[in-house]
Amino acid sequence: MSTDPLIGRLTAELQPVRRQSPRRAALILAMLCITEIIVLLSLGWMRPDMPRAMGMPSFWWKTASLTVIMMIGATTTLRSLNPTRSPRPGLRALGYVVLAALAAGWMIDAAQVGPIVLWRRLDPVHGLRCARKIIELSLPVALALGVIVRRGASVDPRGTAWAAGSAAAAWGALAFVMACPFDDPLYVAVWYSLGCGVVSLVTRLALPWLTRW
Template identity: 55%
Template sequence: MPTGSLIDRLARELRPVRRRAPWREAALLLGLGAIELGLFLGLGLMRPDMTAAMQLPVFWWKLASLGLIGLVGGAVTLFSLDPVRSPRPGLRWLAVLIAVCLGGGWLLDASREGLAALVGRLDWHHGLQCLGKIVALSVPAVIALGVVMRRGAPTDRAGTALAAGLAASGWGAFVFVFACPFDDPLYVAVWYSLGCGVVTLFARLVLPRLARW
């Protein structure tokens, strides 16, 4: 087939692609998050001792840390959907943020005598339940970010998927903070990290397969 005819044929098969609107995508994701949080609280799943918990520094540490991880991860994901942007610098900042958050939890925990009661503090029975709930609450965000990623044009699909997984897991854990009755930084560092790790690993393995190119 002559080159000119081939080009004409390929051009005829092209379909218009709607231009991305990153700010609109961000607004939609934030709206989805607000709806999930509202439904979660509206179903009466908030911890019964919320008033007392809000007096504890560790509660605000959990809330602020997970909220920041979710927001920064979401921003890195959206920016990396542009083919000329790489998610790698943002992922490095995310790693620094996570380290700072964990360090803040360690400082809150420094005055506790936890070594002798390590197993009791971890409370693996409730910890596994927390892990499962974090994963479940992260599912809507994973789906939403997967749809956004498919509509975008990330050149580093693995990095974008990793950022999306961190964003989704951070949001799921943020929502769960309002129900979780455990404020021990060691408990939070272990079980929340495991829950977020499961979601992030899933997103890293699955989302690149959904990307368009």
């Protein structure tokens, strides 16, 4: 029995799919991030002691670390939309960068922090607020990446979801850096990791289900 009629019926109503452009997707994300920064600045989110903060190694440590994590996560996500590319190498690089950032933060912490009570350094009341703000600020980028991933053809939805969640989480934390008055490396490592971890995990769980065909 010939299968040609069956194949013809199955393909009769198919419509051509517009090819994804990583450059166009990256431009959309960049415009979204710039817009979010402009909105935050217009709302007066800039920390009043920014000149002093910019002279501290811990400020540049968290800013640089989050920037690199965001760039690797976003690049890995966009590349993985091509079915010939796997997100796994990018995810491994992301893991190495996170470990290196934590190690660098530990060295900065050992160099500049004196004998302060651990509980005071963590400041859970403000720490939980920071984690919540990071989650909120990551939502626009997470939603945008969800739409972009939905139009792609990733062969590893879980890996792509991890990369997208990491990029969105790092962006939320990076946007919050200009408003967060805390530069203690221990505080940043704990509460920023909590906020970023929640975003990454939720994205990992939700995105494959929302983007499946």
